[in-house]
Amino acid sequence: MSHFAIVAPPLYSHAVALHALALEMAQRGHRVTFLTGNVASLAEQETERVAFYPLPASVQQAQRNVQQQSNGNLLRLIAAMSSLTDVLCQQLPAILQRLAVDALIVDEMEPAGSLVAEALGLPFISIACALPVNREPGLPLPVMPFHYAEDKRALRRFQVSERIYDALMYPHGQTILRHAQRFGLPERRRLDECLSPLAQISQSVPALDFPRRALPNCFHYVGALRYQPPPQVERSPRSTPRIFASLGTLQGHRLRLFQKIARACASVGAEVTIAHCDGLTPAQADSLYACGATEVVSFVDQPRYVAEANLVITHGGLNTVLDALAAATPVLAVPLSFDQPAVAARLVYNGLGRRVSRFARQQTLADEIAQLLGDETLHQRLATARQQLNDAGGTPRAATLIEQAIAGSESVS
Missing domain, CATH: 3.40.50.2000 (Glycogen Phosphorylase B;)
Incomplete structure (x- = not known):
């Protein structure tokens, strides 16, 4: 050895x-x-x-x-x-x-x-x-x-x-x-x-x-390099869409962006869990509830939350995007730094999600969320990507x- x-x-x-x-x-x-x-x-x-x-x-x-x-x-x-x-x-x-x-x-x-x-x-x-x-x-x-x-x-x-x-x-x-x-x-x-x-x-x-x-x-x-296989979760039909939002371990301090995400999700009638990865103070985290967040946490079992969600809003970090593809969950990327803009461009090219600027207005963000939640054509492409991940x-x-x-x-x- x-x-x-x-x-x-x-x-x-x-x-x-x-x-x-x-x-x-x-x-x-x-x-x-x-x-x-x-x-x-x-x-x-x-x-x-x-x-x-x-x-x-x-x-x-x-x-x-x-x-x-x-x-x-x-x-x-x-x-x-x-x-x-x-x-x-x-x-x-x-x-x-x-x-x-x-x-x-x-x-x-x-x-x-x-x-x-x-x-x-x-x-x-x-x-x-x-x-x-x-x-x-x-x-x-x-x-x-x-x-x-x-x-x-x-x-x-x-x-x-x-x-x-x-x-x-x-x-x-x-x-x-x-x-x-x-x-x-x-x-x-x-x-x-x-x-x-x-x-x-x-x-x-x-x-x-x-x-x-x-x-x-x-x-x-x-x-994806993971020690545990992705969770096998059946996404049950629900009248209220569920969204998971995370900006990764380096960008979890962006309170204003999280506030805009929470308001945009609430405006389209969706529940949203926000994971800030210890980037926010307790008072800042609590302020997100007033903006419409359903749940605000530091860290979660991300693969499971992603698998149970109807949509993932992310900075475009490769690990989070791979979790989404493993669960065939559509992605709205809000790229911030490093290779995230490039990951977002590849997501859009392959028809697996959409991208929006971090400077976009709340209404623009809400429109993108609504479009992804209502896009039935995504599912076959996401299923193909998930199978490719499984086979890799x-x-x-x-x-x-x-x-x-x-x-x-x-x-x-």
């Missing part, structure tokens, strides 16, 4: 997905050690085979800086990401040698894991907890809000936005380049240039992507792909 280290950014949603994968690997007899922060609640679940390594103070501080900038200025966030990659590239070699790991499981959003693995001659697997970073001519980057199109104007827009993105990411690219040179590796500057040649595993499925024509043979859609294999298939890649140290197609 092998000892794996997991390297990932300090983002809770990524850690949850990777923790599910770690538990699956442990069940198969492997050992897994997390080298990431912001997993305090997960660390409480430490077992004999799933451990959380105490990181040096410099790494912890760099991870806190990324967390603090996740809702702030984009340039400061990029600077924080660059600093984290820098300190990880300095600290990881000694840590990995001390742990005597056999291979790495690396989140695509943190290139330090792949750089250090390659420098040490260790096999590594890339995991896309968000939209995959693989680039392809004719497609917008997975952080851009653009819809799929093939006309010249759209293609030009994709190209220009890619150049702008790379310019913004220049500090991070220089950090990647500097450490690649220091380790004696071929030059690289971008996240997609740091992907594993053995296996690239995505939480997504084709039903939640734009048409792909140039993915490598080692790329695999496996669907999820966490067990991801674990099998990792085992195959490590066993042969060659690309798994």
